[in-house]
Amino acid sequence: MTGNIFELPNRSSERSKGGGFVSLSHSRSQWRAALVGREAETTMLSNFLDEAFSVGASILMSGPAGVGKTRLLEEVTRLAAEEGALVLSVAGVDFEGKISYSSLHHLLLPLLKDVDSLPPALAQALGVALSLFDGEPPRPLMVANAVFSLLSRAAASQPILLMVDDFHWTDRASASVVGFIARRVHGSRIGVLAAYRTDAGAAFERAGVETMSLHPLTRDASEALVAESHPTLPTRLRRRLIDDADGIPLALLELADSVNDIPIGDLPAVLPLTERLESVFAERVEKLSSAIRDSLLLAALDGRREIRALQEIGVDMAALADAEATGVVALDTATMTIRFAHPLVRSAIVASTPPEVRRRAHRAIAERLIDDPDRRGWHLAETTLTPDEAIASELELLGRAARRALRQVEARARKAQRLGVFVVRAVFGEDGHVAADEIHSAGHVDVAVRIRSCALCRDRSVR
Numbered sequence: 001m002t003g004n005i006f007e008l009p010n011r012s013s014e015r016s017k018g019g020g021f022v023s024l025s026h027s028r029s030q031w032r033a034a035l036v037g038r039e040a041e042t043t044m045l046s047n048f049l050d051e052a053f054s055v056g057a058s059i060l061m062s063g064p065a066g067v068g069k070t071r072l073l074e075e076v077t078r079l080a081a082e083e084g085a086l087v088l089s090v091a092g093v094d095f096e097g098k099i100s101y102s103s104l105h106h107l108l109l110p111l112l113k114d115v116d117s118l119p120p121a122l123a124q125a126l127g128v129a130l131s132l133f134d135g136e137p138p139r140p141l142m143v144a145n146a147v148f149s150l151l152s153r154a155a156a157s158q159p160i161l162l163m164v165d166d167f168h169w170t171d172r173a174s175a176s177v178v179g180f181i182a183r184r185v186h187g188s189r190i191g192v193l194a195a196y197r198t199d200a201g202a203a204f205e206r207a208g209v210e211t212m213s214l215h216p217l218t219r220d221a222s223e224a225l226v227a228e229s230h231p232t233l234p235t236r237l238r239r240r241l242i243d244d245a246d247g248i249p250l251a252l253l254e255l256a257d258s259v260n261d262i263p264i265g266d267l268p269a270v271l272p273l274t275e276r277l278e279s280v281f282a283e284r285v286e287k288l289s290s291a292i293r294d295s296l297l298l299a300a301l302d303g304r305r306e307i308r309a310l311q312e313i314g315v316d317m318a319a320l321a322d323a324e325a326t327g328v329v330a331l332d333t334a335t336m337t338i339r340f341a342h343p344l345v346r347s348a349i350v351a352s353t354p355p356e357v358r359r360r361a362h363r364a365i366a367e368r369l370i371d372d373p374d375r376r377g378w379h380l381a382e383t384t385l386t387p388d389e390a391i392a393s394e395l396e397l398l399g400r401a402a403r404r405a406l407r408q409v410e411a412r413a414r415k416a417q418r419l420g421v422f423v424v425r426a427v428f429g430e431d432g433h434v435a436a437d438e439i440h441s442a443g444h445v446d447v448a449v450r451i452r453s454c455a456l457c458r459d460r461s462v463r
């Protein structure tokens with residue numbers, strides 16, 4: 001494909017059904033308005049459609065889970081159909097990934113009636129591949145040629161958009177055929193648009209096909225999306241979920257639903273996931289070995305990024321290196337820190353662990369944090385469901401230490417009036433968790449941890 005799809009079309013009218021022209025400005029501008037923060041991408045895809053339906057074009061789109069691939073594809077599909085194209089679409093399905101040509105069968109459903117009109121050898125190859133006829137297993141190249149021939153014939157009367165979502169889940173045989181077509185569309189009126197999750201890997205050789213990376217939304221666009229979808233969400237919740245969603249629209253929308261029900265002062269350190277979010281993010285976690293999961297659970301519950309600190313609480317370095325190889329975390333050897341691939345991967349690790357195992361992990365961490373009373377207190381508080389005498393008295397001791405620490409924090413916080421207000425509130429005990437959240441979102445994680453442990457101690461002494 002040539003580079004001109006990146007330019008804005010400068011025509012006021014475009015193709016329509018049967019090759020005529022209608023004004024597209026309305027439809028295409030509606031499309032742009034429906035999507036938040038995707039001006040560059042809609043321009044690119046709009047140009048892609050122009051090129052696809054005149055001289056042929058292909059794009060292979062990649063992006064992380066929940067970033068908005070399907071949404072963009074749906075919009076392109078709708079637009080293509082409105083403009084008179086025949087849309088052949090399929091979404092890869094996890095469990096069908098092992099059935100050869102299952103996605104191709106789905107993709108070609110509207111054209112199956114025309115298979116017989118192909119030259120006999122091609123018709124036989126494709127018919128057997130799609131289980132329409134019995135016969136010897138066909139050579140993959142014959143099948144790919146047959147599909148190309150079928151599409152080219154159909155494109156003579158109507159432009160075609162071949163759209164494959166969740167490409168990472170299509171079976172290999174179908175994916176090879178789609179790749180074959182994507183590299184041969186020039187000179188036809190065929191567009192191929194396929195999307196896959198970045199961490200899953202494309203199902204076909206990308207060489208010779210234009211690629212497009214769909215990035216998370218910017219902070220401003222994230223704000224705009226939440227303002228539009230949940231206009232009444234309190235500022236503090238909005239800020240927190242925008243931090244955690246990290247530009248992933250799925251997370252922005254779903255977290256906004258889940259935090260809506262949480263009392264404003266009780267936002268947990270790791271946000272709860274909705275079912276859909278958990279299924280998206282937990283999927284990456286579930287495939288990990290138990291050694292990797294155990295270490296990641298410790299790191300997720302602890303929340304610090306420094307590798308040295310994580311080693312101290314029992315995180316195994318070899319397991320972390322293995323986790324990095326799977327893309328779930330990234331290690332930065334310059335700063336000796338780790339980062340979860342997405343903040344919600346951290347939530348997914350916690351959410352997918354049974355509560356009993358979670359409590360044991362908190363206890364294991366607390367046992368190693370002898371010299372860090374604040375963190376130890378917080379983890380101890382998470383190990384029990386019912387008040388426990390021993391823990392309560394330890395928390396009381398820790399509470400004193402925390403209050404001492406808090407006095408030092410207070411002195412520092414006086415320099416910053418806004419933060420000072422929250423620290424003082426925490427000292428007087430009413431709003432400790434709220435203050436901790438606020439200070440956490442202002443980037444003072446250590447201070448927030450101290451204040452939270454003080455608030456927890458206060459909660460327990462009040463009970």
Ligand SMILES: Nc1ncnc2c1ncn2[C@@H]1O[C@H](COP(=O)(O)OP(=O)(O)OP(=O)(O)O)[C@@H](O)[C@H]1O
Pocket residue numbers: 034035036037038063064065066067068069070071072197225249250253280
């Ligand atoms: N730019 C956007 N503006 C408004 N809503 C959006 C935008 N992008 C995505 N969404 C919404 O976010 C949600 C997730 O998007 P979508 O399903 O397209 O993600 P995806 O990348 O296909 O995820 P997956 O990898 O799980 O398939 C959907 O509800 C979608 O409508």
Ligand SMILES: [Mg+2]
Pocket residue numbers: 069070071165166
């Ligand atoms: Mg999708």
